[in-house]
Each structure stands twice: as C-alpha cells, then as structure tokens.
Amino acid sequence: MTDFSILAPLVPFRTEQLLPYAAMVQWSNAHRLWQGQAMVTDPHQMFTAAAGSGFGVPVGTGVTLMPLRHPFEAALHARTMAVTTGHPVIAGFGPGGAAFQKSVLGSAYASPLTATREYVTIVKGLVDGDVVHHEGEYFFCENGLPPVPGPPVQVGIGVLRPGMARLAGEIADVAITWLTPASYLRDTIVPAVREGAARAGRPMPRVVAMVPVALGAQDRDPLEIALMSNAGHIALPHYIDMLSRSGIHVDREDPLAGARALIKGRAFLYGTREEVAGELDAFREAGADEIVLNMGGVFQRYGTRTALTELESLLEVVAP
Structure with a gap:
C-alpha cells in the first residue's frame, strides 16, 4: 500500500505558519509532514516547535544538506525530533550541489558518493544506538548517543x-x-x-x-x-x-x-x-x-x- 504525505509548501518564519499543515496531517489520512532544506529557518527546530504547540505528527526531512552539520549533530537533531514529536522520523540527507559544497566547506566533495556513504553510515549507526568507530576520507566519529526511549528514526538519502x-x-x-x-x-x-x-x-x-x-x-x-x-x-x-x-x-x-x-x-x-x-x-x-x-x-x-x-x-x- 502506498502512503500519501504532504510537504509544507513554504519556509515558515514563525511556528504558526507551519501549524495548519501539521494539523492537516493530524486530522486527515495524510501519513507524514515533510520539509526540505531551508536557509531561513531550520526544519528540525520548526518541527520541534510545532510539536511543542500541540501538533506532534510523523515528520520527514527531505533532504537536509550534509555540509551544514556534522553527522553526530545530524543524528542528534533527528532523534530529538522523534522524541519531541512522539512519532517516527525520516531523516533524509544529500550532499547538495558542488557550488554549495564549495561555498560552505571551501571545496566540493571529490566524491559525493563516498562522502554520502560515510555520512549516512555514521548517522544510521548513531540513531540505531551503536557506538560508531569511523575514520573516513571526509568524516570522523568515535562516539555514540546516550540511549533514550523514543520512536524510531529512519535514515534516507536523496537520490x-x-x-x-x-x-x-x-x-x-x-x-x-x-x-x-x-x-x-x-x-x-x-x-x-x-x-x-x-x-x-x-x-x-x-x-x-x-x-x-x-x-x-x-x-x-x-x-x-x-x-x-x-x-x-x-x-x-x-x-x-x-x-x-x-x-x-x-x-x-x-x-x-x-x-x-x-x-x-x-x-x-x-x-x-x-x-x-x-x-x-x-x-x-x-x-x-x-x-x-x-x-x-x-x-x-x-x-x-x-x-x-x-x-x-x-x-x-x-x-x-
């Protein structure tokens, strides 16, 4: 069976701008509320704010851009959304375009596939409760997230x-x-x-x-x-x-x-x-x-x- 979900079609400046779309997921058969990457407000914080306003619904980020945060922070943000919304989360990631990578990192990933493999491997290990030991070409992690009860986080890749x-x-x-x-x-x-x-x-x-x-x-x-x-x-x-x-x-x-x-x-x-x-x-x-x-x-x-x-x-x- 195919689920139908909705994308919040705006970059919300304030939480109340997102709430009508979260409410639609609550009272309709829409499966999940999604946001993409934005440079005005952050989707993780907006979903958490909506949950704090009483509109905790299943959410997904499709996709956030890897150059903006270390995979440990990405995993922490994703798990925070699951805990605060009380619902499963899909945390989607992508490397973004070469020009964007260079504008943030100073140079583009020589291999976006390798960078994505490393990033997603670390994030998935962390949200699955593992202590991650990874020393790669692009990312390093020797750490784990403390266990916290909460809904599952699934990790996605923009393709x-x-x-x-x-x-x-x-x-x-x-x-x-x-x-x-x-x-x-x-x-x-x-x-x-x-x-x-x-x-x-x-x-x-x-x-x-x-x-x-x-x-x-x-x-x-x-x-x-x-x-x-x-x-x-x-x-x-x-x-x-x-x-x-x-x-x-x-x-x-x-x-x-x-x-x-x-x-x-x-x-x-x-x-x-x-x-x-x-x-x-x-x-x-x-x-x-x-x-x-x-x-x-x-x-x-x-x-x-x-x-x-x-x-x-x-x-x-x-x-x-």
Whole structure:
C-alpha cells in the first residue's frame, strides 16, 4: 500500500505558519509532514516547535544538506525530533550541489558518493544506538548517543541518479526522490535501489517520491505555477542532468521552456483532482511506497488558504 504525505509548501518564519499543515496531517489520512532544506529557518527546530504547540505528527526531512552539520549533530537533531514529536522520523540527507559544497566547506566533495556513504553510515549507526568507530576520507566519529526511549528514526538519502540510488539501496532505510517523473522512477531509480540492496544482501529500502502538483482552473497559468514551484531546481546542474536522463530537457537560460518541459514530461502534475490522482497512480505503480504532495507553486501564487484547500481536495481522492 502506498502512503500519501504532504510537504509544507513554504519556509515558515514563525511556528504558526507551519501549524495548519501539521494539523492537516493530524486530522486527515495524510501519513507524514515533510520539509526540505531551508536557509531561513531550520526544519528540525520548526518541527520541534510545532510539536511543542500541540501538533506532534510523523515528520520527514527531505533532504537536509550534509555540509551544514556534522553527522553526530545530524543524528542528534533527528532523534530529538522523534522524541519531541512522539512519532517516527525520516531523516533524509544529500550532499547538495558542488557550488554549495564549495561555498560552505571551501571545496566540493571529490566524491559525493563516498562522502554520502560515510555520512549516512555514521548517522544510521548513531540513531540505531551503536557506538560508531569511523575514520573516513571526509568524516570522523568515535562516539555514540546516550540511549533514550523514543520512536524510531529512519535514515534516507536523496537520490536523483543511479549511483546515489544504488548507494541508498546498500545502506539507507529510505530513498527520496524530488521532481523525478514516474517513468524515470520506474525505469532508473527503483531498479538501481533494488540492485544496491541485492548487492548488500538486505531488504530494499522504501522509496519516497516528492511530486509537485497543482489543480487546474480556468484563470490559472500552469507554466507560471510550475515555474514558481521548481525554478530553483531546474537551474541546478544535477537536476538538469537527472531530467535529461528522464527525457525532459530544460535550459537554465529559458525557464519558461523548462516549466513547459516539466509539464509535458509529467514531472509536474497539473489538472483536475481526478486527473492528478490518475497521474499519481503511475508513481505508485513505478514503485513509490510514499508519495509526497508538493503544492509549493500553488502556495507561492495563491497563498496558504488555497494550498490547504487543494491539498484537502486531492487527499480526499488519493487517501480517503
């Protein structure tokens, strides 16, 4: 069975901005509330603040960027969310783009795969209760977290291309995709995750697909909403490469054409709620265990009330 979750479609400046989305998870059949990496407020602290306001729900970070924190601190943050929310947590991580790595660390990871392998190995060991002994090329840890009763933490890796997907299959609990069309998930990501798991002799991790969506209306321009939702991503080299592999060709010099390509390639879903629900079925059939509804473009264009209304409407169909 595929779970349906929601992404908080904003970077909240204040806790109360996040609470309507946490409340939606409480009273609907939405499975989990997700936030991505933000540079204005930190998702770990926002989820903890929401729990302190009485809205403790299952949460996921998809994904936070490795250069911002040591894996010991990352594990501590993830476990803190589990303890304070009272619910299981998915802590997703990714190396980010080379330019971002250099801006924070002084130089990019020579091997993002190696850096991610080390980082996730340390975090997973710590949240699983182990004392970790790791001296790697990028990260060092000789420590453990004191045992604390609480819900489990699963560790995820953001995957766009086959190499990272195979790594997720080898070592992670969850493989997390963003902006990947269902066909690419089916033909490239899921087989690579399965291959990595088989190589390591372990069960295949869960696959989470973050999918940008919007419901159609006569007065709407789908290109505008698609661009608002994804302009930053389709300007990044690793997203451009992933989309190209999936048959969606975007040009950072022509964002509007990129938005059009996302819609045509079904990386961004737009239509009636029944049409969008039908398109989401393709992600389930492709192997997604959890589908996360991303109404970011709707929020940016029309605000919280409309984003919540459309999430509620779509959840009535996909998660009745």
